[in-house]
Amino acid sequence: MSKTARTSGTPAGLAVDPALPDPRRWKALVFIALAQLMVVLDSTIVNIALPHAQTDLGISDANRQWVITAYALAFGGLLLFGGRIADMWGRKRTFMIGLIGFALASALGGAATGQVMMFGSRALQGVFGALLAPAALSLLAVSFTQAKERAKAFGIFGAIAGGGGAVGLILGGFLTEYLNWRWTFFVNVPFAVVALVGAYFVIREPVGSRNRASLDIPGVVLSTLGLVSLVYGFTRAESAGWSDPVTIGMFVASAVLLGAFLITESKVKAPLLPLRVVTDRNRGGVYASLGLAIIAMFGLFLFLTFYLQVVKGYSPVKTGFAFLPMVAGMITGSTQIGARLMNRVPPRFLMGPGFILAAGGMLVLTQMEIGSNYATLVLPAILMLGLGMGTAFMPAMSLATHGVQPRDAGVASAMVNTSQQVGGAIGTALLNTIAASATTAYLTSHAAGASNAKLLQAQAMVNGYSHAIWWAVGILLVAAAIALTLINTGHQGGPVASGGGDNKGADADLDAEIEDEFLVPVIAH
Numbered sequence: 205m206s207k208t209a210r211t212s213g214t215p216a217g218l219a220v221d222p223a224l225p226d227p228r229r230w231k232a233l234v235f236i237a238l239a240q241l242m243v244v245l246d247s248t249i250v251n252i253a254l255p256h257a258q259t260d261l262g263i264s265d266a267n268r269q270w271v272i273t274a275y276a277l278a279f280g281g282l283l284l285f286g287g288r289i290a291d292m293w294g295r296k297r298t299f300m301i302g303l304i305g306f307a308l309a310s311a312l313g314g315a316a317t318g319q320v321m322m323f324g325s326r327a328l329q330g331v332f333g334a335l336l337a338p339a340a341l342s343l344l345a346v347s348f349t350q351a352k353e354r355a356k357a358f359g360i361f362g363a364i365a366g367g368g369g370a371v372g373l374i375l376g377g378f379l380t381e382y383l384n385w386r387w388t389f390f391v392n393v394p395f396a397v398v399a400l401v402g403a404y405f406v407i408r409e410p411v412g413s414r415n416r417a418s419l420d421i422p423g424v425v426l427s428t429l430g431l432v433s434l435v436y437g438f439t440r441a442e443s444a445g446w447s448d449p450v451t452i453g454m455f456v457a458s459a460v461l462l463g464a465f466l467i468t469e470s471k472v473k474a475p476l477l478p479l480r481v482v483t484d485r486n487r488g489g490v491y492a493s494l495g496l497a498i499i500a501m502f503g504l505f506l507f508l509t510f511y512l513q514v515v516k517g518y519s520p521v522k523t524g525f526a527f528l529p530m531v532a533g534m535i536t537g538s539t540q541i542g543a544r545l546m547n548r549v550p551p552r553f554l555m556g557p558g559f560i561l562a563a564g565g566m567l568v569l570t571q572m573e574i575g576s577n578y579a580t581l582v583l584p585a586i587l588m589l590g591l592g593m594g595t596a597f598m599p600a601m602s603l604a605t606h607g608v609q610p611r612d613a614g615v616a617s618a619m620v621n622t623s624q625q626v627g628g629a630i631g632t633a634l635l636n637t638i639a640a641s642a643t644t645a646y647l648t649s650h651a652a653g654a655s656n657a658k659l660l661q662a663q664a665m666v667n668g669y670s671h672a673i674w675w676a677v678g679i680l681l682v683a684a685a686i687a688l689t690l691i692n693t694g695h696q697g698g699p700v701a702s703g704g705g706d707n708k709g710a711d712a713d714l715d716a717e718i719e720d721e722f723l724v725p726v727i728a729h
Contacts, residue, residue, distance in 0.1 A: 533590020
């Protein structure tokens with residue numbers, strides 16, 4: 205077959221010619237996005253089911269955190285390793301192995317008969333999630349290289365990455381209330397099966413995009429132990445406090461291990477994390493600003509869930525649906541603002557204003573009180589937050605892998621997921637500690653004159669949430685400042701989008717191609 209021959213008839217499993225766009229790339233996007241949704245929603249879907257699972261399995265209050273922590277430690281600690289494995293083994297192969305493993309681990313969790321089985325299944329989910337997540341993003345990066353296509357593809361992916369956590373709350377509430385907590389695990393199996401079948405028959409990987417260098421074993425050990433120590437340090441701080449000796453020890457160990465890791469990477473011939481990936485000014489700015497934004501967003505998920513359920517008395521399902529406007533805002537910001545402007549506007553002018561708009565939504569939430577109305581306070585706040593985050597996430601996801609050599613696409617993608625995972629751990633621990641301290645201080649100062657202990661407790665909780673959300677506002681403003689000052693690249697349009705004149709024709713052509721390649725076959729089927 206000649207180098208320029210079309211590859212639509214290529215047998216499953218063979219790579220495509222890099223000189224031509226993959227004719228099935230839009231169908232492939234569906235299955236890549238489905239797998240990403242499964243991984244992202246799993247970070248929150250179990251939270252709502254945890255009280256029921258704890259009762260059924262006899263998990264003690266002291267140990268229940270390990271249902272969350274086991275997943276976070278394995279996922280966060282192994283992401284860089286997973287990203288490099290994707291570069292070496294091939295992204296499609298790693299993607300499929302990740303799907304199979306994640307499905308089996310989920311089935312094990314749903315069938316758990318005790319706490320050890322549950323903790324083990326969650327750790328396995330994290331291990332295979334660390335293979336799956338960077339493989340998914342890097343597949344997207346190497347499949348969509350033309351500017352306008354990349355904008356639309358990353359718009360969809362960014363909406364899922366940003367809104368998946370909220371979708372997890374909705375789905376978790378529905379499954380827990382109407383079926384059983386075990387279905388928050390079992391639901392991953394059909395997701396994985398559909399994505400796996402689609403990946404086998406549809407996804408192609410460009411020729412010559414693998415990194416066939418030997419694996420950097422010292423880098424794997426140092427990065428894994430360093431990231432595990434960092435994530436566990438923040439997780440332990442939430443329950444044991446910041447002055448706890450083990451907490452401090454974890455942070456010290458993390459600093460030493462990650463410092464040794466960076467020194468090692470600068471000296472070895474085939475590093476796990478080539479420093480060129482993170483020292484690039486623009487990618488470094490993306491990783492930093494994205495991690496800070498996730499800190500704020502995960503804090504919001506935590507506080508707003510407790511506010512709606514404990515203070516306002518919402519059911520799990522009603523709480524989940526209360527987050528739906530945020531998901532709609534993220535989808536709108538990502539696909540209708542970010543994707544449409546990415547080829548015309550420098551990323552900093554989307555990310556900076558997006559984070560500022562999200563900070564404005566958080567600012568509205570600082571005014572919450574016990575009697576606050578959902579429609580007049582919470583709804584506009586989460587719409588602003590979703591719209592702002594969606595607008596910012598989309599160019600951030602694209603820029604994080606934009607211009608990266610194909611052989612480094614997996615590890616660059618892993619760095620995006622690492623910043624999100626570490627940001628989530630920090631956000632949950634840091635903001636929860638701030639809220640708890642403010643709650644205690646309020647109770648202490650108002651206990652003497654209180655006539656209704658239950659009302660006082662609710663007022664103290666809301667006061668604690670407001671204090672923590674103020675911190676989230678500040679964190680988002682810092683993220684905006686980093687995006688506006690550190691990121692200095694121009695728009696990502698390249699020759700496709702910067703040819704001058706009216707772009708509407710090009711947009712129409714691409715929309716027609718998407719319809720021909722994906723929408724029509726799906727509707728017909």
